[in-house]
Amino acid sequence: MSNADTRGFRLTGWHVLAIFVLFFGVVFAVNGVMTYVALSTFSGIETPNAYQEGRDFNERLAAAEAQKALGWGVSIEETFEAAGDGAEVRVLITARDAGDAALAGFSGTVTFWRPVVQGEDVVTDLTETAPGDYEGIARLPARGHWEMRLELDTGTDTPYYLEKRVWAGGRQPS
Structure with a gap:
């Protein structure tokens, strides 16, 4: 044998062992990061009709543009009061048209739902308390984050x- 050998x-x-450990270590690390990102960004919202809702998406965009073109000013003010494990919420809606005239005579609902829990949806009907002013009271079964959807029946x-x-309710996390 020569010195060069x-x-x-x-x-x-x-x-070979170090190469295998390094290779699989990188694979597991990337999988761990991807799993964490997927689970931490999933809102938990599910829909039974995802396909149909996807097909209707362009119609929803057109309806949103038409609603924006009306120039209406609709504001929502909510006040919460702790009630047991949940909260009681009082919703005040003020609806004005582009000329700041009251939008009166509508009926409507406010729906509360949890982004990550199914089966806790709460719907409350709105009552017109003055021209263009609407009020509703709902009892939510739990404190925390809720999505709130106002739906006003405008006769169209x-x-x-x-x-x-x-x-x-409760102390909001920072």
């Missing part, structure tokens, strides 16, 4: 929608 690199069992084919995320 003993000074060259030799692949040993330890090298398309109701007026407005959605908002709210925090119900």
